[in-house]
Amino acid sequence: MEKMTIEQAIEQNGYHLATIVGDSMMPLLRNRRDMVKVVAAKNKLKKYDLPLYRRPGGEYVLHRIVKVKKNYYVICGDNRFSREKVPLEWIVGVAESVFRDEQEVPVTSPEYLRYVKKVCRTFWPRRIKNKITKIQKKKTSRN
Secondary structure, eight states: OOOOOHHHHHHHHSOEEEEOOSSTTTTTSOTTTOEEEEEOOOSOOOTTOOEEEEOTTSOEEEOEEEEEOSSEEEEEOTTOOOOEEEEGGGEEEEEEEEEETTEEEETTSHHHHHHHHHHHHTHHHHHHHHHHHHHHHHHHHHO
């Protein structure tokens, strides 16, 4: 039996459920513990949406849109500090809900939206703190 791609699953079933692998979306999504329900992206996505995209090498990535441009999205993981330009054609789908501790949380829920605004609002302070921490660790390891 041939394995179905995520794109095929979305087309056939209308959605794809996936367990998160990695820590780039922490603390919202925890490695191998939480899940996401991805549906087809019917319209152009907007800031704060959580698209699933496929890089040219075949790697699937789920990160947040922080800026919408004419021909691409600027995307970043909640637990990352580097941003990536993602062409519109790389988009496979968009998260409709997340599952934490087996509880479904729609991406339209007030609880989820509060989290999103907080994590995006604190991006620069977190990035600066991260840089300072790295510099301090380098200095400590030299001594």
